[in-house]
Amino acid sequence: MEHFDYSKSSVDGLQASSRRIVVVGGGLAGALEGLFLAKRLGSSYEIKIYEKREDPRLHWGESGRSINLALSTRGLTALDKVGLSKEVLSVGVPMYGRGIHHSNGRFEIQPYGFSQKGEFLTSISRHVLNCILLNACERAGVVLCFKKACSSIDLSNNILYFEESEVPALNPTTDTIEPQVSWDFASSKLLESDIQRTSDVSYNINMVKADVIIGADGVFSRVRQILENYTKSKFNYNQVYLPTCYKELTISPSPSGSYAMYPNCLHIWPRGHFMLIALPNSDGSFTCTLFMDEDGCPVSFKNIETNEQLLNLFTCYFNDVIPLIPDLVKQYFQSPISFLLYTQCEPYHFENRIVLIGDAAHAIVPFYGQGCNLAFEDCRILDELIELHSGNWCDVLKHFSQSRKSNADVIARLALENYMEMAQKTSSRLFLLKRRIQITLSEWFPNAFPSLYRLVSFTNVPYRDAVSLVEKGNSVFRKYLICSLCLTTLASVYGIKCLWRTN
Numbered sequence: 043m044e045h046f047d048y049s050k051s052s053v054d055g056l057q058a059s060s061r062r063i064v065v066v067g068g069g070l071a072g073a074l075e076g077l078f079l080a081k082r083l084g085s086s087y088e089i090k091i092y093e094k095r096e097d098p099r100l101h102w103g104e105s106g107r108s109i110n111l112a113l114s115t116r117g118l119t120a121l122d123k124v125g126l127s128k129e130v131l132s133v134g135v136p137m138y139g140r141g142i143h144h145s146n147g148r149f150e151i152q153p154y155g156f157s158q159k160g161e162f163l164t165s166i167s168r169h170v171l172n173c174i175l176l177n178a179c180e181r182a183g184v185v186l187c188f189k190k191a192c193s194s195i196d197l198s199n200n201i202l203y204f205e206e207s208e209v210p211a212l213n214p215t216t217d218t219i220e221p222q223v224s225w226d227f228a229s230s231k232l233l234e235s236d237i238q239r240t241s242d243v244s245y246n247i248n249m250v251k252a253d254v255i256i257g258a259d260g261v262f263s264r265v266r267q268i269l270e271n272y273t274k275s276k277f278n279y280n281q282v283y284l285p286t287c288y289k290e291l292t293i294s295p296s297p298s299g300s301y302a303m304y305p306n307c308l309h310i311w312p313r314g315h316f317m318l319i320a321l322p323n324s325d326g327s328f329t330c331t332l333f334m335d336e337d338g339c340p341v342s343f344k345n346i347e348t349n350e351q352l353l354n355l356f357t358c359y360f361n362d363v364i365p366l367i368p369d370l371v372k373q374y375f376q377s378p379i380s381f382l383l384y385t386q387c388e389p390y391h392f393e394n395r396i397v398l399i400g401d402a403a404h405a406i407v408p409f410y411g412q413g414c415n416l417a418f419e420d421c422r423i424l425d426e427l428i429e430l431h432s433g434n435w436c437d438v439l440k441h442f443s444q445s446r447k448s449n450a451d452v453i454a455r456l457a458l459e460n461y462m463e464m465a466q467k468t469s470s471r472l473f474l475l476k477r478r479i480q481i482t483l484s485e486w487f488p489n490a491f492p493s494l495y496r497l498v499s500f501t502n503v504p505y506r507d508a509v510s511l512v513e514k515g516n517s518v519f520r521k522y523l524i525c526s527l528c529l530t531t532l533a534s535v536y537g538i539k540c541l542w543r544t545n
């Protein structure tokens with residue numbers, strides 16, 4: 043805010059006091075972005091968040107996808123910048139490593155890194171995190187509007203249209219209800235005749251003008267769809283569904299309120315092409331996620347249709363879990379099957395006035411635990427760019443798009459690859475040995491042998507740079523190994539020759 047230069051702002055015809063930034067989506071990325079904006083630009087812009095759901099602070103209903111998630115350094119760094127990391131850490135549960143439940147019943151902990159150096163993940167309820175962010179937004183002066191779903195945007199005038207999610211319960215004396223309008227999605231133009239049509243209102247639409255629009259409306263982003271329709275060939279979009287799906291189950295706290303398993307790790311039951319994981323919640327429970335193919339494999343959701351099939355599956359592969367979930371059958375058949383997908387698009391921005399962040403720009407699969415961390419990092423980087431370019435939105439958004447796209451693509455690939463590591467390799471002794479060597483080498487020679495997992499999870503090194511650093515380290519390691527092998531061979535040959543001669 044201190045560095046903001048109004049003269050460079052490309053918004054015409056508006057007084058400073060009437061400037062407005064609208065964030066579409068009040069989920070994790072949207073709420074954090076609103077907070078960053080309020081802190082940096084709050085005195086020159088009105089910051090509004092429009093969220094299609096009800097205020098989560100009033101309802102414990104549907105919480106989104108997973109009930110809890112793992113935060114790591116990137117997410118916490120962003121939260122720290124807005125002064126929230128301590129509060130979030132205080133309600134989370136630290137996880138110092140992976141707790142592997144082997145098929146033979148053996149349990150072992152594989153540390154993530156060095157816990158004394160802060161190298162641990164924090165398991166936190168998505169709902170609680172969202173509420174903390176929304177409370178902070180309100181304190182910072184962000185205007186929060188719930189039950190307002192963005193249905194369209196007039197891109198030539200930057201006017202957003204919000205549908206009431208339910209038939210409105212608005213107070214006519216304080217709230218403005220716009221007449222019903224219809225939208226020509228193909229050409230993304232408001233039909234003027236419709237604006238005149240004030241009668242027979244079947245639902246209500248609020249119109250809001252904004253100088254800058256932040257699309258933080260998640261994986262099925264409406265803002266992204268509108269951009270795609272409008273910019274057509276200049277916008278690339280790709281969406282891929284995985285054959286792997288998931289169901290969530292809960293391990294309740296024991297009657298005394300304590301955890302039924304060791305709480306400070308991310309539990310994994312790796313079983314090759316399917317796995318079960320469990321993250322601790324601060325109330326003593328665990329949220330388990332069962333990842334399996336929807337169809338096509340002997341062990342798949344399609345093949346678990348009866349109580350007997352379910353109990354067979356758990357007896358064969360997750361036997362130690364059965365006593366921990368007494369109502370397993372009920373939970374399993376009540377929990378919906380959720381799909382996993384990743385999306386990629388380009389560019390993330392439109393001119394100097396619209397930008398996509400979080401899952402709206404780049405949804406990734408959850409196997410590296412980085413989706414939310416990536417989204418929070420988006421907010422921090424966007425804030426840094428606003429400062430760097432003194433609020434020149436054209437430069438801010440262009441640079442944001444360029445730098446975030448290449449990094450998001452890298453973590454999207456790593457997240458896909460990590461499924462195999464979690465589901466298969468964590469149970470392999472060879473993998474374990476390699477990982478122990480890697481951790482030790484990266485501790486002794488952090489520059490020569492950086493560990494990818496540590497760079498991704500416990501630093502803010504851009505994902506792209508993390509991969510190149512590791513590749514460089516690996517090639518140095520390989521050269522070092524080859525040189526040592528050659529030297530050892532030469533020394534052995536020479537030794538044998540000397541022995542031969544003396545004999």
Ligand SMILES: Cc1cc2nc3c(=O)[nH]c(=O)nc-3n(C[C@H](O)[C@H](O)[C@H](O)COP(=O)(O)OP(=O)(O)OC[C@H]3O[C@@H](n4cnc5c(N)ncnc54)[C@H](O)[C@@H]3O)c2cc1C
Pocket residue numbers: 066067068069070071072092093094095106107108110111112113190191192193258259260261262263264265288331399400401402406408410411412413414415416417
């Ligand atoms: C099973 C699973 C486990 C995961 N685990 C982790 C993890 O351990 N660590 C991690 O970092 N990430 C994890 N993730 C990823 C993480 O959940 C997402 O990356 C993160 O939620 C993205 O936040 P977001 O705000 O961009 O999107 P969302 O959280 O989806 O929020 C989007 C918001 O926009 C609102 N909205 C949608 N459309 C509109 C509209 N038209 N108008 C107004 N509002 C709208 C929605 O109601 C929602 O509140 C996991 C994901 C899954 C599926």
